Amino acid sequence: MSETILELNGLCIGYNRAKILNNINFNAGRAEIVSILGPNGSGKTTLLKTIAGAIDPMGGKILLQDRNTQDIPLKDLSRKMAVVMQFEQAAHMTVEEYVMMGRLPFFKSFQFFETQKDRDMVDKYLELTDTLGLKDLPFNQISGGERQLVSIARALVQEPMLLLLDEPTSHLDIGHQKQILDLIHTLKEHLNISVVIVLHDLNLASEYSDTLVMIDAESRTVFAQGTSEKVMTKEIIQQVYHTDVLMMKHPITDRPAVFLSRQKKRIDKNQG
């Protein structure tokens, strides 16, 4: 087993004393892709924000390389962990200015201008995410898919070992979905980055992740975790999502895939 980067230890999360999730335990090793799955409103995004440090945990620990994240100074933390939320905003910035913000954690005190190294990093990751051509456009005027790619470029110039992503593929067409998940896979393979990702799409999660963590809205904790073969079973999915599904295997990779089948709803004609 490879080195553990992120470890959640009995984590309890919530807002204003209302508990949302209890006793969450899972790890992410180096260069491992962990997907968090679960129904709407089960607290996936809140979990991600808590790991990111935007919300204080109500109990338990978040360890980054065996160090409690709450004890790590903000600036150090931002050089180890980068976060891309679902709707990034950047007011009037250009794409280049926006991506340059990711170098902020590396600015020394009293440093006013970015260095050549900062500029090279920005170019390098714009190139890697295939968005170098957008450099001078206003962030507000590029498409949703481009915005997601540029946001990942911004996260990458932070040179993180852990990347947190909140639903990077929702609202995108399949072309962009594939582009983003392939990119994430490249990051894992070539940059050894660990990725914790909130996903809606079970089949994409099954295809691209090393570990799945299935959260249940009723028991408010992790329902199952492990490889896709272990988590993506008919029983687990039906229990967590309360929906009848069909399970098949991906024709090439053999990973489990889930299908829905149409169900006729009976309407009693005597009523209404």
Place this chain on the structure above:
Amino acid sequence: MDKKIRQWLIVLILLVVSLILVSFLALAIGSSQIPITDIIDIVLNQKGTASYHILTGVRLPRIIVAIAVGGSLGLAGTLLQGMFRNPLVEPYTLGISGGASLGVCLTIVFGLHAKIGVVAYPLSGFMGAGLVIFVVYVLSLESGALKPNTMLLTGVMISFVSSSLVMLLMAVSKSDDLHNIVFWIMGSLDEPDLTLITIVSVGAVLGLIISLFHCHNLNALALGEEQAAFLGVNTTRTKKILFITASMLTGLSVSVAGIIMFVGLIVPHFMRMVIGADYRILVISSFLGGAVFLILCDLFARIIISPLELPVGVITGIIGGIVFIYVLGKKQVRL
């Protein structure tokens, strides 16, 4: 050299040159015209003449006040727009100027300046402004996210309340206090007290230095508070410092020059169009731009119905109102 830095330098040089130019213009033009070319000669070699007294005793202090107040207001607008992420907020629309003016009126009515000296004006202005920023901020937190419309409406209401309270104070005050309040509310850059001029100038420069130290954080805040924190910015501390800075800048300006509206709206907006949204250049160019703008407005206010003078707020109010409506119509500000 980097293209961006060269652009910034050009804008800075242009602003400094315009500042010098309009300053000389404002020195030359007035009820007694002094040729621009003679100004330096008069100041250096003709001490004791009437022209010398007009230049150094009347016009120069007025220009210094215009630079300090214009710079302060332009800068305060930039800071507030950065923190609230709303292009329509500025000291006047948020009611901060109103709060400061109420503080100053209270000082006049209760005769505080007689007890602790002239410092009472900027101090009470600062406190009034700080109180309003605090109220607006707490209210905007209460309503969940920082909703632009709630915030602006709250600000406008605070302005109404404080101007009503100022009127209440005027109604119950003694006649010479009343004279003082009316005189001060009219808003003028004509300030005879050297201590006040010094305080407002030092305050303006201090505000500029503090802001320059926080421009990276302001840039990060443009990505939202959460994301700024993910980038290692201590958002709570940054906002505390910058709110105090903005109330200091506004409070000092109001205590010297009365309410001058919309400088904090027009100037940052114009600068953003010219040079972009990077706070590293926006902070300093808004300061310089505010100074140039206010000197020009004051010049118009002095000559437009000469020999009488218009309050400078009349000019900024007209231009600012139009710019406000324009911004509202053009930008996708969700109101």
